[in-house]
Amino acid sequence: MYSIRYGGRDGQIIQLVEANDLVVVRTQSGKSLSDVKLSEASREAAASLLPVVAFPEADVVVYKVLEAKRAVVKTLRNTIRRLFKKEPAIRFAGRVLKDANTGVIYVYTENFFIKFKDEVSPEKCAAILKEHKLAIAEKLVFAPNSYFAKAPEGTGLDIFAIAETLILVPEVEYCHPELVQEKRYRALHPMQWHLINTKINGNVIEQNVQAEAAWKITRGQGTTIAVIDDGIDIDHLEFNLPGKIVAPRDTIRNTDDPRPRGFGDNHGTACAGVACAAGIGKASGVAPDARLMPIRSGGLGSMAEAKAFAWAADNGADVISCSWGPADGDWSNPNDPLHQTTFPLPDSARLAIDYALKNGRQGKGCIIVWAAGNGNERVDLDGYAAYAPIIAVAACNDRGKRSLYSDFGKAIWCAFPSNDVFAPNLEPTRPLTPGIWTTDRSGSRGYNSGMSNAENSIGDKEGNYTATFGGTSSACPGVAGVIALVLAANPELTVSQVKNLLKNSCDKIDTQGGGYDDQGHSAFYGYGRINALTAVQNAKATAEPIPEVNIAGKAHFNLASSVVLQEGKWTSDAHSNNRLLGLELKVEPASSGIGVQYRLFIQKQGATPFEKNGAFAGTTDARRKIIGFQITLLGAHANLYTVKYSAKVIGKSKIFSGSDGAVCGTSGLSGSAIAEVNIEVLKLS
Structure with missing residues (x-):
């Protein structure tokens, strides 16, 4: 020696x-x-x-x-x-x-x-x-x-x-x-296409989450990711480091040994690797310097399940990753009865989740991330992933589209790269990669049993890594890793602030097929594929003092050239034909961290293009009627504010309202003309 x-x-x-x-x-x-x-x-x-x-x-x-x-x-x-x-x-x-x-x-x-x-x-x-x-x-x-x-x-x-x-x-x-x-701790395995642009089998893969770029700011130091799953191989090279493992637990046996036990007890090790593998061997997690809290837990509704959330909250977890849930239907069989079966969230699990959301992180709350499911079905059937405070994660593939099996619906918050299946009747292009490269249960008992020709096809020849992990099971800990980077950059963020920050840190992918609504949400991708670099930059920006801001500017009416916003309100006179034609909105005081985007809906014409920061949106044709509008805050500080707005229409006492990108009025081809507008910007607590 x-x-x-x-x-x-x-x-x-x-x-x-x-x-x-x-x-x-x-x-x-x-x-x-x-x-x-x-x-x-x-x-x-x-x-x-x-x-x-x-x-x-x-x-x-x-x-x-x-x-x-x-x-x-x-x-x-x-x-x-x-x-x-x-x-x-x-x-x-x-x-x-x-x-x-x-x-x-x-x-x-x-x-x-x-x-x-x-x-x-x-x-x-x-x-x-x-x-x-x-x-x-x-x-x-x-x-x-x-x-x-x-x-x-x-x-x-x-x-x-x-x-x-x-x-x-x-x-x-x-x-x-x-x-x-x-310097392997700095490098990525060539197969880790979900973290950095890379070339596999001659194909350039550019559908990653910009993790390596985010690492120039932070690698997740000082944060802890709890992975609640089956056994986790804490003796693996990527986890067996001083200070890497904290508060390990088996809530089934009530011991501090979360290691795999039975045959097939492999899932947790792969998930943990996606989140925070140290990168000293052949795999890096999204947050390689984050600590790992490995928790081996029990089935749905069990006490072991509930105790896992309490353990995580009481022992310092910042993020909780859950890549499990009720049974999925067969993604390829539309007639599978499971596609129509609702699985409610047990009270024991719900209360334990609420405990973690309220008491974790010294009262700021643990952020809980959940795999949406792999049944090509509505996520709202799943009482776990669809629970409102949770971040439900869908899977997208190596071509920047939806993984065919991934669940969908309103509860999807964002997407993360994972594997895909080949179904030529649905998608003629074959997957370019075998899946996600991550840690595997060491030796021959994991997904990859190891063999001389295993490298880059199913894993490494020693059997310590797998190249074929996937599903929303892989996507979920990927987002948990991004959140660890976010909290390393700004540990003061609350649960709601983190959710809003992620919403503003996504890349819109598959814009043709994604079906994004007026608020920028897709049933397949949520607010898009998470961008780790953008998320960390936004988190750093929000760590700075946040000023009080207001929306200012002008409203244009058909019988008046413009009306200056006063105390958040524009009102036309009582004339029955005086109606809104356009808006010019800006944030005051001006700040690089916050901006505003807006558009209006014109009767029989539809939406105008989005404008921002003082530009005119609307119409100069006094014969037209504005029947709706929507306003969205932009920038690194956007997640720390909410904007609320309302409108009255000519001849009616009814008030239309909206907030944070929702349409106020109507976005259709007909409706009543708007005569009064109120806008308010609130700082989130």
């Missing part, structure tokens, strides 16, 4: 061990092994190597020795090293180290970073380096008295002993070998 110290003599120690199945190679030319001239014996040996990671900064590649028998893999590796050292085209073939706890790969060089104490003279620094047979490669500018130094070629693993000796020298402040760490 080898040690490295960061932070000086009393700093943090990282323990490294030799990886018996890895070898690091640098060719003389910098080319890959397949492109250099090798002897027959070395070429045969190279056939048993699989490249696993490249380090361009060190001009080396790490290869894995493909040998099924663990007992002989080290012997084979050493044989390969001996053969390669005789090859003129290979500069060196060395051993590889990995973190003893996490397995993260390190490549060592024969170089050092050394910082002497500020008061030590340059001459003394040089003398100490020379005494330890180190040559100065570079005097560094970012810290006083710091050097990049080289050991003689061939020093090898003795660099660690040299560093341990130097750190004890009184004049030395910091010293450690140059170690190049594998």
Whole structure:
């Protein structure tokens, strides 16, 4: 075992061990092994190597020795090293180290970073380096008295002993070998198309949620996602990290061990990976730095189900992800009787959910996300996903359209990328990907049992990841991950504020087939496919002080050129023919965080185009009648306000009202002319 110290003599120690199945190679030319001239014996040996990671900064590649028998893999590796050292085209073939706890790969060089104490003279620094047979490669500018130094070629693993000796020298402040760490925690697996634009099987997939862009702002630090499901493999590489797992629970057995138990107990591990896999192996969650609260729970209506929500709320969960619910009908069979069967929300579950919504997050409430269902049926049949305070998530596919199985209806709040099925009678285009790449129950007992040709088709060959996860089960924890990013950017948001923020952080997809209504809602996609970057940007903006604002501007009537809004109200005179023709609305005081969008409905003509921030919407034809209008707030702060409005029509006492994008009056081809308008902007509590 080898040690490295960061932070000086009393700093943090990282323990490294030799990886018996890895070898690091640098060719003389910098080319890959397949492109250099090798002897027959070395070429045969190279056939048993699989490249696993490249380090361009060190001009080396790490290869894995493909040998099924663990007992002989080290012997084979050493044989390969001996053969390669005789090859003129290979500069060196060395051993590889990995973190003893996490397995993260390190490549060592024969170089050092050394910082002497500020008061030590340059001459003394040089003398100490020379005494330890180190040559100065570079005097560094970012810290006083710091050097990049080289050991003689061939020093090898003795660099660690040299560093341990130097750190004890009184004049030395910091010293450690140059170690190049594998940066997998920053990377995405090539199959994770739902997080970043990528290319799979020759197809460019651009239907992601902009997660990598959002990570430049936050990766979910300080937030906790509770995944209530079946067993979760907390020993998996992506979760078995210091501080990653918090308050694990099995509410069936009332223990703190949520691990999978029976055969097929695999669903929770995959869901947890979509939400918050750490990204140190082959999968990143949407919020890779968020903590995971794994809760193994029971069936619908059970006490174990209810206790799971209370446990999450009482133990610090910020977001609760639920990828389960009542039985779905057969998505491909329109005559399945389950499509017409209502499943109510049990009182025990409802009260437990209400408890979490009210008491979680120190009174701000846990945000609860639910999978809409996979039955190609109305989501309102499901008392869980359709419960009003919950965020119901639909599934969209790798072509930016609805996944054919995904449930639909008014309760759908947003969509997240997932897999799809091939049904040429409904959609002639085949899915471009096998599904969502995520964590799998380790070894052979998960969805992917592991095999030599598994990589990129059904998962990895070790059986620790699956490429075929999907359904709204996968979409739900994806949105939970986005919410964790949102709360990391602004932890003060309430449940209702988060819901409204998500509403304003979606991309409208499939605009031709989505059937979006006047309020921007689609039965298939909710308010659209969630955009993680937009959501985080909106959350950061709302963390700033929120001012009081008002809607100002003018209203135009047929018998008056314009009337200035006063105290939120425009009123024409009592003349029976004085009617509204147009609006010019703006927010005062002006702010980059809040704007207004509006349009009017003209009798026999329909809607005008949307205008915003002071532009005229309506008609200049005094013969026309305005019979309805709608107003929507825009911008990063929009989710923190609500706009309410009402209107009276000529000759009638009835008042029409609307709010937040709803139509006031009528959007049809006929109706009574509007003569009075009232608008009010309220800050949400």
